[in-house]
Amino acid sequence: MPDITTETGFNQRVSKEYYNLTAAEKKVADYVIAHRAEAQHFSITELAGASDVAEATISRFARRLEYKGYNEFRLDIARSVTASASEMSPLSGEVTDHDSFSEIIRKIYTADVDAMTQTLELIDEQKIKKAADLIERAEKVFCMGQGGSMILAQEAAHLFTTTKSKYFAVTDNHTQAITASTMTERDAVLYFSYSGATTDMVHTLSIAQNRGAKVILITRFPNAPGAKIADVVLQCGSNESPLQLGSVAARISQMYLLDVLFSEVCLRNLDDCRKARMAIAEALTDKHLQ
Secondary structure (H helix, E strand, O other): OOOOOOHHHHHHHHHHHHHHOOHHHHHHHHHHHHOHHHHOOOOHHHHHHHHOOOHHHHHHHHHHOOOOOHHHHHHHHHHHHHHHOOOOOOOOOOOOOOOOHHHHHHHHHHHHHHHHHHHHHHOOHHHHHHHHHHHHHOOEEEEEEOOHHHHHHHHHHHHHHOOOOOEEEOOOHHHHHHHHHOOOOOEEEEEEOOOOOOHHHHHHHHHHHHOOOEEEEEEOOOOOHHHHOOOEEEEOOOOOOOOOOOOHHHHHHHHHHHHHHHHHHHHHOHHHHHHHHHHHHHHOHHHOOO
């Protein structure tokens, strides 16, 4: 049984099983993640009422996360609350209209740092190396996403293009499907999706997979529908409520993973990367004001 004495351990359990949960169990997961400070004090009856589910659903949910019972489950919620309250960040949580400016900037800072800390603890060295292998072997790497995640895909293409010219951002979901339909086993897709569960993403990745292309997915949920298609899943941290709709903290966690992956690829061909960077710097010399 994995260590569950930290917030990351609790989040890992929920993230791992989230897309295997029933609709009622997802209601429990969503409620507990959003209200952990309150939920740690609830009886099973109170949590069932707050989540609008039956008590039996709470029991099934706890067992699915491999807790011995509700009391152990509630104890771990309390541990996660304690672990998230650091000495330097007593104001962690969402910004409210009652916060002072100093409280607002501290809360934002805490959320962003927490996102990177969670991601750091989720990074799997072997998966990073496997993703780098796929990128290194590919003749073309297509960077994709949807909505706010497409911004991350464009940044990835821009960053990797400073080393080689085989990286392309494909921004439109129709164009993504068209591009995927002409891929070969020599191509790779680097896809960004916090949820890993959008219809267009699953469609595009399924086409790419059928064409023999390799798929790398950066997501919060390792068991999401998109993860089942991917050859490698890189998991980011940062919990995001449905109302946040692409929080900066969630993007920071994905950018951190991108930077780690980029560094792994560059370190394998450091001399070539240096030469490429030098050539780019020289080409851009005239673009700057003297």
